[in-house]
Amino acid sequence: MAEVIAQEKQGGSKQRKKLIRVDMTPMVDLGFLLITFFMFTTNFTKPNVMDLGLPAKDHSPNPIPQPPIDIDVNNQITFILGKDNRVFYHQKSKEDLNSSNLKETSFSGINISKIISEAYNKAPRKEIFTIIVKPTDDANYKNFVDVLDNIAISKKERYGVTDIKPWEKKVYEELIK
The missing domain is CATH 1.20.5 (Single alpha-helices involved in coiled-coils or other helix-helix interfaces)
Structure with a gap:
């Protein structure tokens, strides 16, 4: 000293x-x-970042209307993220979806990756296989990130994030009651 x-x-x-x-x-x-x-x-403390490719906004005064993209239900799988860490999935059309075929899974282990792989293997046109993620208002951000991580693990590049449709929300609400 x-x-x-x-x-x-x-x-x-x-x-x-x-x-x-x-x-x-x-x-x-x-x-x-x-x-x-x-x-x-x-x-x-470097952050782990996953690229989320979103389409660019069209800022033109007269945007060109795009025709709706119709994806065969066998070439897609839809995940609905609900409250209390619950996740549901289906491969059904508006007419065929009901509470008995909207299935529930968990985030534990590799359940979601396994479901994606099984749906991909059954798809008739694998090159256009699409994963659709629809978080509800009750879903939390962690579950959304977990689903995106599982999509990245299963190495599928075609996925989309959109709002839940009214007919899906109706079936979802029947199941969570």
Whole structure:
């Protein structure tokens, strides 16, 4: 730390002069510890980011209306994210969907990836197989990210995020009562 060095001078009755020497070693150690700490924390807290490709907004005054894209129900799978960490899925049309064929699964393990793979293997045209994610108002963001992670794990690049349709919401609400 600090040292006091006393020197005696020869000669008369003069008072002794004390020299003070400050040891800076602990301050240098602290500086290196702080530098190391901040370097580690910045390297370990890098965010994991997944690209979410969304179409560009058309800002023209007269946008060109696009025809609706009709996807065969066998070439798609729809996930509905509900409240209380519940997730439902189906491969049915508006006319065929009911509470008995809107199936529920969980986020545990690889359930969603397995469901995606099974639907993909049964698809007649694999090149246009599409995954549709429809979060409800009660869904939480973590579940949405979990589904996107499972899509990335299953290496499927065609997916979309859209609002739940009224006919799907009706069946969904029957199941959560």
